[in-house]
Amino acid sequence: xxxxxxxxxxxxxxxxIGREMALLFAREGAGxxxxxxxxxxxxxxxxxxxSSGGKACLVRADVSCADDTKAMVDQAEQEFGRLDILxxxxxxxxxxxxxxxxxxxxxxxxxxNVNLKGVFLGCKYGIPALRRSGGGSxxxxxxxxxxxxAATPQVAYTASKGGVLAMTRELAVIHAREGxxxxxLCPGPLQTELLMKFLDTEEKKQRRLVHIPMGRFGQAAEMAxxxxxxxxxxxxxxxxxxxxxxGGITAAYVTPE
Ligand code: NAD
Numbered sequence: 001x002x003x004x005x006x007x008x009x010x011x012x013x014x015x016x017i018g019r020e021m022a023l024l025f026a027r028e029g030a031g032x033x034x035x036x037x038x039x040x041x042x043x044x045x046x047x048x049x050x051s052s053g054g055k056a057c058l059v060r061a062d063v064s065c066a067d068d069t070k071a072m073v074d075q076a077e078q079e080f081g082r083l084d085i086l087x088x089x090x091x092x093x094x095x096x097x098x099x100x101x102x103x104x105x106x107x108x109x110x111x112x113n114v115n116l117k118g119v120f121l122g123c124k125y126g127i128p129a130l131r132r133s134g135g136g137s138x139x140x141x142x143x144x145x146x147x148x149x150a151a152t153p154q155v156a157y158t159a160s161k162g163g164v165l166a167m168t169r170e171l172a173v174i175h176a177r178e179g180x181x182x183x184x185l186c187p188g189p190l191q192t193e194l195l196m197k198f199l200d201t202e203e204k205k206q207r208r209l210v211h212i213p214m215g216r217f218g219q220a221a222e223m224a225x226x227x228x229x230x231x232x233x234x235x236x237x238x239x240x241x242x243x244x245x246x247g248g249i250t251a252a253y254v255t256p257e
């Protein structure tokens with residue numbers, strides 16, 4: 001088992017990538033703190049972990065709220081006695097996020113609060129807990145869109161993920177000598193509810209697919225496998241990195257027919 005005796009807190013673990021991470025990390029021996037704003041979905045994931053013999057607890061929290069993020073870390077330590085892995089994964093992609101002229105200020109603020117401030121708050125309260133465990137691994141879910149302009153505009157989302165990458169690098173440098181590694185996972189376009197709700201017409205889907213050398217959307221489970229490497233001690237010399245798991249989308253200039 002690659003995460004034996006470790007405790008992982010995963011935000012946005014009720015669905016998509018976070019859910020797959022929770023199930024996989026539990027299979028690899030970690031105790032899981034399932035954090036989500038959606039209590040029902042989070043509860044279902046806890047049940048799935050427990051019914052397959054793993055350990056998990058549920059914390060309902062809004063990652064953009066300081067009191068909630070402090071409480072989620074407190075509960076992790078109360079339940080499992082320590083924290084080793086912090087995955088700041090919760091994120092939103094607003095359906096009215098467009099270009100700079102069309103995007104409402106409220107959409108910008110909400111996106112920044114969840115996607116960027118949420119990562120900051122997770123680290124603010126999570127890092128002291130990782131220190132108490134003698135170090136650990138932080139994984140911030142960013143996106144390939146932080147590296148390349150997207151064909152379908154989503155200015156607030158893209159800017160928020162760019163901020164996540166910059167913050168990841170800085171925190172990696174600051175905390176390197178405390179044994180705390182900080183890396184960003186950059187998924188490509190995935191077959192998840194989040195993206196499919198945004199790419200809601202066949203035309204929009206094709207506009208994305210045409211840029212992906214592999215010619216398909218990725219699966220959340222493929223992101224969980226990459227995150228497992230960053231979470232485990234196998235990545236002990238990896239910090240401040242942007243782990244692109246994107247079917248080659250950011251490597252491509254022209255994709256094959
Ligand atoms: P998802 O919508 O399936 O899951 C996101 C989860 O986060 C949901 O369970 C939701 O309830 C929860 N959440 C939303 N707001 C929250 C809040 N304020 N506090 C706590 N929990 C909250 O999405 P996903 O595709 O699994 O996305 C996970 C992460 O991956 C996000 O950060 C997203 O931006 C990123 N990402 C997704 C894709 C993709 O194509 N799906 C690509 C690149 C990056």
